Amino acid sequence: MEASKCSSKVQLLAFISFFFAFLATGSCSAQVPLLIWSSDSLPPLASPAAGHITSSDQWTAYLTSTFSSGSHTVLLFLQDKLSKDDFTVFGGVFGNKQDNVFHNLEAALQSASSSVIFQASEWLGSSAILALLQDKLDVSPLHVDPDTLAELSINTSVNNLLVISLPYCTGLHKPCKDILHGNDEIIGKVLSMVKAKNIPYTAIYTGLQPSRVISESSVLNQPAGRSLLQAPVPDVKPPIMFNVSGNPCIMLWAQNLNVSISGTLPWVDLATETPSVTKSRCSSNSSLLVLSYTSGYTLSFYMSQRFYPGSARNWFTLDMVQLQYKDLTGVFLGSRDISAPAEYSYHCSFVSSVEEPLLVPNNSDNKNTSQWMLNFVDFQIQGFGLANGTNFSYASDCAGFFSPGIWMGLVTGLIMLLILVYGLHMITHLNTMDRFDDPNGPLISVPQTE
Known part of the structure; x- marks a missing residue:
């Protein structure tokens, strides 16, 4: 009986330790969507469960199997920032809005021979996807302008990595909806040029970094008990x-x-x-x-x-x-x-x-x-x-170390120190009288000289 009680206590303590360790790991999770479609067939991939975050090892292994043999022409649409929220807010692959701005992207996914969508893939850094493709294809990336792509001669017998950079709405004078709509037009324009030349291709659409990072706050950091209602903190405008x-x-x-x-x-x-x-x-x-x-x-x-x-x-x-x-x-x-x-x-x-x-x-x-x-x-x-x-x-x-407030404090402190030193000097130099008046004795006479 005592042994079973001790075993139950040990299991309970282990569960509590695991629970608090799990809460302590609450941090910022950074993911970016990764959309792949091709005019040829892609390796099969099981549909991930809802909310599943594809690890870096998983999407690295998938891209490795995709480009393991043969020659490929890869179109990498690399946006400055991208998150799943950009699709859910402005319509498209993950959204259901009427004002969808991703018409060309959706049409490309539907008309492609095969397509794979990683809704949330683990983000490793701004150059991770480009470095991986460069390593798997064994070719240097070529940054191209959509306007000059029609004049580019592409040799399909060797691997080609064409990078099309797309902006994001941060720091630009246009709203996000217009920027993403313009990026979708660029995607449609590039795909039309490639199809017109009858070039087999594999296209990838992702971001250099996530546009939004979801903060998973720990339960331990939540205030307990009652709290006063506070005004919401205003959003700080981006630089x-x-x-x-x-x-x-x-x-x-x-x-x-x-x-x-x-x-x-x-x-x-x-x-x-x-x-x-x-x-x-x-x-x-x-x-x-x-x-x-x-x-x-x-x-x-x-x-x-x-x-x-x-x-x-x-x-x-x-x-x-x-x-x-x-x-x-x-x-x-x-x-x-x-x-x-x-x-x-x-x-x-x-x-x-x-x-x-x-x-x-x-x-x-x-x-x-x-x-x-x-x-x-x-x-x-x-x-x-x-x-x-x-x-x-x-x-x-630009503020100097000695600000006006510091100078005022130093001068005031110096004046107080001088007063203290002068007072101590006066106290240490006080002299006591060597004779005192005795009420029972004769009066002290002080001779005066004229």
Whole structure:
């Protein structure tokens, strides 16, 4: 009897330990859809259960078996970001909406000889799928433009890996529905060109990274008991981002981008509008972020990086900010304070051309520039070394270590210390009298001299 009780306690403790260990593993699960269709037959695949997440080993093994023999022409439609929610929200493969934007994609899946859909596959990194296909096909990827694909000569006797990069709505001036609809048109256009040339193909549609990460919060972190109703936290707007071949190159975020031209127009906050960044460019030594707004304003940030022997590292600086409105142009030169190590981002709570200016009007270029004003609130920018995907690198802040509050505290503390030292000095130098009045004795007489 006692042995059975002990065994039950051990099983109960083991179950509790497993339960809490399972809860402790609650984290962010990142998955991307993987859609494959082909003009030829694909290896069979059992339909996964609802909610099943395909592991990296499973989809790697499937792609290995798909391209194990023969020559293949692979069309890789690689979108900057993609999640299952993009289909369920805007219609398509997993959705049932009337305003479906994936007409060409659905038609391709239905008309293909065979197709396989991994609704949620484990995401390993932005270059995982491209590196795997490059290894299995033993060929270098060729990034092609859909407009010039018709002029490309494809040899079907060897393996071909054609990569078509597709944008996502983050940082662009169009809504997500329009961006995804444009990507669907590109998919239909490329497939039409390939079919017109009678080229057997295998197409893959996936994303460089998930557009949404589902947070699996642990039960242990949930507050117990009663709690007050709280106002929902407002969503933070995403940073403005310029990508090159699907990789982030320049990133900017600001709470306010206030501009005023020649003192005649009122202040305008450009941060409330969504700009176009198509005219931007970047290289290893210089970057240019051009924000074009539908209201007629164009804000350009010129950045450069160079090596400084004194610090033995590369630094990037914001050399110039140019503001254009219709036929008016104002140029502001960045001071030396707007700089940071090349692998960092630059942040400042207030960048202005008026009060304590970090942006100096270039009157030699335009005599009216001194009448123009820029005020950037909570400003952060990075033009080089974006290695963290959609996140800024460590920020180099413009605020000095000795702020006005610190100086006030130091001066006040120094004054109090001087008062204390003076008081101690007075106490230590007090002298007692060597004679005292005795009420029973004669009075002390103090001779006076004239």
